[in-house]
Amino acid sequence: MTYKIIDLFAGPGGLGEGFAAYKDKDRARFEIVLSAEMEAGAHQTLTLRSFFRHIRGDQKALNAYYRFCSMEGAPHPGELFPLAWHAARSEAHQLTLGNPEHNKVLEALLDKAKLKDDETVLIGGPPCQAYSLVGRSRNMGKMDYVAEDDHRHFLYREYLRILHLTKPAVFVMENVKGILSSRVGGKLVIHDILRDLTDPGQALGQTSGARYTIHSLVSRVKFVPGDDPSKVDAKSFIIEAEKFGIPQARHRVILLGVREDINYDGQWLLEESGELRVIDAIGDLPPLRSKLSRGDSDSAWSDTVIALAQALHVDAAKKNMSILALELKAGALSLGKAIETGALRYRFPKNNGGLTKFDNWVRDPQLEVWLNHESRSHMPSDLARYFYTAVFGQVYKRTPKGHQDFPLTGLAPDHANWESGKFIDRFRVQRFDAPSSTVTSHIAKDGHYFIHPDPGQCRSLTVREAARLQTFPDNYFFQGNRTQQYHQVGNAVPSLLANKIAHVVHKILTERSRAPSAG
Structure with missing residues (x-):
């Protein structure tokens, strides 16, 4: 089984790279079918990396890729291998989520992909400027700044919308640690995010659809639909990257959502490893x-x-x-x-x-x-x-x-x-x-x-x-x-950390047991 990946707010593709490179028994187990990024340079990087993955088994095409990387003026490998380049461009799209026209494009692409919800994983994280401590400090210095009017606070709702639309088996959402203390209208943003992610349809004012339990990747803490988010220690969702073989003290909130009908109790966690300097x-x-x-x-x-x-x-x-x-x-x-x-x-x-x-x-x-x-x-x-x-x-x-x-x-x-x-x-x-x-x-x-x-x-x-x-x-x-x-x-998300997260997700998807159906 190869699971399909949708990567939103993809940046240059660090999170997607970790999943796409994950192998079990020497076989790739995740395939990125669609990635969306709004910034032009990052989209170029994302597309070129997708091309690289598509030509992995073709040494002639790989040679063209390496020449392009090594020699100024070398022809773009996409010109020499148009089919692989077309496949890469069909995967990586420059889209600004929240833009109505771009939303329609994304929805059409998802419809065309004909994804099966049991075989789909949604990954990504909304831009973090509005949540980071430095960003909030800058915003406080703006006389006319109103947090409730900052669209960046609500870009996660675009993630939420695609979550409701595609109903993936699992999702992974990443953001800065500052999201835990960010407030809008006097309320903690993380409480709304946790509540909304458990029932995306209801949060969007639509018919309730697939519901999710939110798990930590480093402890057995979880948040189930209907729980009071104020009773959950949100710090349990922080991953301290240096504990997991990453040479960087990067602390980020990463939420692992598992669809409610999948019987998973948080038994698989990231494994700590020796510190890298x-x-x-x-x-x-x-x-x-x-x-x-x-x-x-x-x-x-x-x-x-x-x-x-x-x-x-x-x-x-x-x-x-x-x-x-x-x-x-x-x-x-x-x-x-x-x-x-x-x-x-x-x-x-x-x-x-x-x-x-x-x-x-x-x-x-x-x-x-x-x-x-x-x-x-x-x-x-x-x-x-x-x-x-x-x-x-x-x-x-x-x-x-x-x-x-x-x-x-x-x-x-x-x-x-x-x-x-x-x-x-x-x-x-x-x-x-x-x-x-x-x-x-x-x-x-x-x-x-x-x-x-x-x-x-x-x-x-x-x-x-x-x-x-x-x-x-x-x-x-x-x-x-x-x-x-x-x-x-x-x-970006460190790609090796993403690879380790992919291992946990793969365990959930391959060793799951279905909850008994009603009646």
Whole structure:
């Protein structure tokens, strides 16, 4: 049995990738029949990945895919293999859910697919800007902001509508942890969401149809139709990704809905595994130097960053910060060794028998170059802060917090709130010896929260490094401009975590026993 997947608010496809890649007895058990995403760059990524899945068994087509990824100016593989490209475009659609015309298109596509409810799984999660703590903070600063009028609070109802329409056996819905404390009209949004998801038809003001029990993936907690949501510990639905073999402290609410007629009591949960650190995820990527925002060249970069590092070393020594001064000097000596800025040859371990599960998930021996692994350009003032922050992390085993941890001359940014206590970790190093902090869409704006732990590279993370922390395979080629690529990666569900969720869903679907029918 191959179960059919509908992926809504798909982004670049992290959640769908995990399901599509899931195998049992060496056979794929899930097939994405329809995915919907509104952003153009993410839709391009989604479509190209769908194409990649369609050509898996055709080495000639795969060679064309790898050439396209590796060589600028290589023909698009979809031009060379139009049938597979047509299949990919028939699966991945650029649609804005909530737009009446796009809703009609989606409904027509679903009708055409003729899905059987017992063989269908709905996945995805509505956009999270309205629920995230940072997003809510920004909204509070808008004088005319009214939460009840923010359509983003209710995009989950589009998910709800498709849930009612298709009546899948199982659904998986993901969102930020902030959804647990988000309120509209004085009421907790999560309570309404839990209540609505158990009976989508009734919530939409239509005839009650398929009903669902909402399960946690990490505990035996569940919410059944008719329950009082205030009596359920909603925190039980939080998945702490770092406990499940993901090199990132990403905490997200993931709701597992199982149709009421399927007799499932929550006996299958995600299995915890050993912690992965940043070095385990990105330590094998080739080093890169940062770029200068103006007048970039190897010599200009070396002259600039070495001068900045030496000035910080001298200042630290004058202020009797001896340990920090020594490490700043050592860091200055390592500058200039990582002189490339991108387009490096892909290296696959010769002795691949000792690869970890993570390595086997992300690595691809057919790749020729590292994809999406190019450094950003930064202003000299930020390079000084990045270099200092990386050295600080090595010395104190933490990221600097607040202005008091930036005592050296020239490090204070020109921000009115620098000494106010807000954004005390405005500059955050991702330490090699621990999981990273949550990769978010903010990485698209600047690299301040995502500083590479190696002072010698003096930069923020590349798209590929962020993608590794999100457990995207190395052959996942992100489309659009680099800002769009960062945004796609930051908003995605880690694909390896999704694969583990797919295992639980597959167990439910294959080992289920039907509840006795009425009468």
